[in-house]
Amino acid sequence: MKSLYQLYLARLREFRREPSAFFFVLFVPVLWMLVLGFALDNKAPQSKKIGVLTQGDQSSPGGVGSGSNKIHEILASLTGVTVVNGSAEQLQTRLRRGELNLVLGSEKLSDETLRIIYYFDDQNPEAQVDRLWVDRQIQGLMGQKESLATRDEAVTGYGTRYVDFLVPGLLAVSILSTSLFGVGMTIVSHRKDGLLKQLFVTPLRPSSYLVSHVLSRTTILFAEGGPLLLAAWLIFGFKVTGSWAAFLGLSLLGAGATTALATLLGSRLSHTGAMNGLSNLLMLPLMLLSGAWFSRHHFPQWLQTFSSYLPLTALVDGLRKVALEGLGWEAVGAEAQILVVYMVVGVFLSSRLFKWYEAG
Numbered sequence: 001m002k003s004l005y006q007l008y009l010a011r012l013r014e015f016r017r018e019p020s021a022f023f024f025v026l027f028v029p030v031l032w033m034l035v036l037g038f039a040l041d042n043k044a045p046q047s048k049k050i051g052v053l054t055q056g057d058q059s060s061p062g063g064v065g066s067g068s069n070k071i072h073e074i075l076a077s078l079t080g081v082t083v084v085n086g087s088a089e090q091l092q093t094r095l096r097r098g099e100l101n102l103v104l105g106s107e108k109l110s111d112e113t114l115r116i117i118y119y120f121d122d123q124n125p126e127a128q129v130d131r132l133w134v135d136r137q138i139q140g141l142m143g144q145k146e147s148l149a150t151r152d153e154a155v156t157g158y159g160t161r162y163v164d165f166l167v168p169g170l171l172a173v174s175i176l177s178t179s180l181f182g183v184g185m186t187i188v189s190h191r192k193d194g195l196l197k198q199l200f201v202t203p204l205r206p207s208s209y210l211v212s213h214v215l216s217r218t219t220i221l222f223a224e225g226g227p228l229l230l231a232a233w234l235i236f237g238f239k240v241t242g243s244w245a246a247f248l249g250l251s252l253l254g255a256g257a258t259t260a261l262a263t264l265l266g267s268r269l270s271h272t273g274a275m276n277g278l279s280n281l282l283m284l285p286l287m288l289l290s291g292a293w294f295s296r297h298h299f300p301q302w303l304q305t306f307s308s309y310l311p312l313t314a315l316v317d318g319l320r321k322v323a324l325e326g327l328g329w330e331a332v333g334a335e336a337q338i339l340v341v342y343m344v345v346g347v348f349l350s351s352r353l354f355k356w357y358e359a360g
Contacts, residue, residue, distance in 0.1 A: 003202075003203075003204055003208055004208045004211060004212055004215075007204075007208065007209060007212035008212045008215050008216055008219075010212075011186075011212055011213060011215075011216030012216055012219060012220070014186065015182075015216070015220055027227070028174075029170055029171070029174040029224070029227075029228045030227055030228055030231045032170055033163070033166065033167060033170055033228060033231065033232060033236075034231070034235070036162075036163075036166055036170075037162075037163040037166060037232075037235070037236055047080050047081065047082045048080055048081050048082065048101075048130060048133075048134075049082045049084055049099065049100055049101075050075055050081055050082070050083055050084065050100070050102050050103075050104060050130070050134060051084045051085075051086060051091040051094060051095070051100045051102065051103035051104065051119075052071050052072050052075065052083055052084070052085050052103070052104050052105075053085075053086070053087070053088055053091065053103065053104070053105040053106075054085050054086060054087055070106075070114065071104050071106055071116065071138075072085065074137075074138050074141055074142075075104070075134070075138075077141070078137050081134075084100060088105075091103045091119075092119075095119070095120075095121070101120060101121075101124060101126050101127040101130045102118060102119070102120045102127055102130045102131055102134060103118075103119040103120070104116060104117070104118060104119070104134070105117040105119065116135075116138065118131050118134075118135070161236075163232070163236045163238065164236075164238060164323075164324060165320070165324070166293075167228070167229070167232045167236075167238050167323070168316060168319035168320045168323050168324070169290070169291065169292030169293060169316050169319075169320070170228065170292065171225055171228055171229070171251065171319060172254060172290065172292060172312055172315040172316045172319060173287055173290075173292050173312070174224060174225075174228065175221065175224070175225075175251065175254050175255050175258055175315070176254075176258045176283060176286065176287075176311075176312050176315075177283060178217070178220070178224060179217055179255065179258035179259045179261070179262045180258070180261070180262045180265070180279040180282065180283055181276075181279055182217075182220075182262075183213045183217060183259050183262040183263060183266070184262035184263065184265050184266040184275055184279055185266070185272060185275055185276070185279070186213070186266075187213070187262075187263060187266035187267070188266045188269050188270065188271070188272050188274075188275040189272060191266075191269075191270050191355070191356070191357060192270050192271065192272065194357065196209075196356045196357055197356060197357035199356065200356035200357060205351075206350075206351045206354040206356075207347070207351040209354075210263045210347055210350050210351055210354065211347065213259055213262075213263055214255075214256050214259045214260060214263070214343070214347065217255045217256070217258075217259040218252050218255045218256060218259075220255075221251055221252060221255045225251060238323075239323075240322060240323045241322075241323060241324065241325070241326040242321070242322035242323060242325065242326045242327045242328055243322060243327070243328035243329060245328075245329070246318075246322045246327070246328045246329045246332060247319060247322045247323060249329070249336070250315065250318045250319055250322065250332060250335065250336060250339070251315075251319070253315075253336055253339040253340060253343065254311070254312075254314075254315035254319075254339055256339070256343040257311045257315070257339040257340075257342035257343040257346065258311060258312070258315075258342075259343075259346075260342060260343045260344075260345070260346025260347045260350065261282070261311065261342065261346050262279075263346065263347065263350040264346050264349055264350045264353070265278050265279065265282070267349075267350045267353040267354045267355065268353055268354070268355045286310055286311070286312040286313075287312065289303070289306075289307040289310060289312075289313060290307065290310060290312040290313040290315075290316045291307075291313065291316055291317070292312070292316050296308075296313070309338060311338065311339060311342045314334075314335040314336075314338040314339055315335070315339060317332075317335055318332040318335035318336065318339075321335075
């Protein structure tokens with residue numbers, strides 16, 4: 001226990017004395033939150049940009065654009081719509097760039113009949129919504145009546161904003177990245193520089209060395225998650241509506257599980273380049289499948305089931321249940337068990353495969 005304690009203190013000193021790691025852990029997650037939070041904050045109303053083909057543009061079949069003046073007048077009268085005029089080539093370019101989701105053209109079927117043509121990506125959900133909304137508005141202004149009475153009620157409140165969805169996922173990704181590139185890379189560097197070879201001649205066991213990394217990561221977690229949660233609360237009003245004990249406990253388990261994975265990756269490697277590539281190879285699919293940036297329900301059902309057993313997915317889902325749904329330990333037991341399994345199995349395999357120094 002005495003040697004484990006000294007190794008634990010050594011890990012903390014390494015973190016404190018490395019300026020780049022200190023900056024990455026404390027400030028990079030906050031920068032990510034600010035960029036994505038302000039860019040994708042759905043609380044602020046945004047104007048819909050709708051493209052309209054210019055009058056007389058014949059670059060598309062059917063004389064598209066022959067009724068653009070009338071379409072322009074209708075769209076300009078709608079609240080929250082910005083009309084963008086241009087040729088077919090210009091607007092098609094803006095569609096490709098993602099600056100527009102929808103472009104309107106027209107053709108005359110007769111002197112009194114006008115057909116509206118919608119250009120959009122039918123695989124883009126936002127474009128589909130814009131198409132239906134614009135068509136409904138135009139048909140209504142042209143005299144079409146609703147067959148049923150309707151009423152719209154906006155659902156607002158805490159937990160419905162993207163930033164509320166983002167912060168738990170961002171915290172989980174930060175925990176994973178710091179473990180892989182902080183702990184895993186440190187172990188490989190120690191082996192490459194011969195430090196582990198010096199520790200080999202001591203009575204120290206591999207398990208004690210690896211556990212010291214797990215314990216130090218759980219301590220560094222407070223320095224990592226504290227600034228992120230504080231900035232999220234001060235700037236966006238983010239709050240944990242459920243049990244703080246469950247939120248912190250899951251974060252600690254997540255740090256332990258991801259650190260165990262990092263120690264497993266670094267248990268035999270002797271080159272930092274190989275460790276860097278292997279970490280990126282593991283981190284990218286875990287981030288994409290965990291639903292940290294967007295909901296996992298966009299995936300096929302089999303992929304949702306598979307991803308639910310991944311450590312980062314368990315951490316993201318558990319943190320969101322506590323923070324957004326106001327739940328406690330009883331509701332995140334499954335996620336906690338998954339993280340414990342990864343932590344225990346990871347440390348066990350790491351201690352079995354661990355190599356103190358490079359052969360030869």
